[in-house]
Amino acid sequence: MSWYAAHLVMFVEFKDTVQEQHPVWENIVLIGAASEEEAFEKAERHGRSAEGDECGSFRWGKKPAQWVFAGVRKLTECAMLSDVPGDGTEISFNELELASREDVRKLAQGKPVQVTLADRFPTTSRSGADAESKARKRKPA
Secondary structure (H helix, E strand, O other): OEEEEEEEEEEEEEOOOOOOOOOEEEEEEEEEEOOHHHHHHHHHHHHHHOOEOOOOOOEEOOEEEEEEEEEEEEEEEOEOOOOOOOOOOEOOOOOEEOOOHHHHHHHHOOOOOOOEEOOOOOOOOOOOOOOOOOOOOOOOO
């Protein structure tokens, strides 16, 4: 069995009002699977199971809302020297592009900065909905 980090994109959808903004979360979950295909299927099931409105009680800014699963953005095989994740195991990564060294410093300090997500993973809609990623394995450096 291999371990994968699945990047699941979830967004908030208002039930009764027009949306001007779409709050989006990228949840990264650990998936154990025998193959990349099995890991992707498990990741999609996990994302779909997180959808919902908490039996009608979920609110975003006091507005009735629900979580919607948009898809698996990427799936990376964890870079491990053993069969089990442990302290210091790299479970995922993001490749970003920034305009300057100053922007890199700001990002590292948690300050607002414009970034370009440069992950180069193939996009394939496998769920038939808004899922946009089938990922490839990460090759350790």
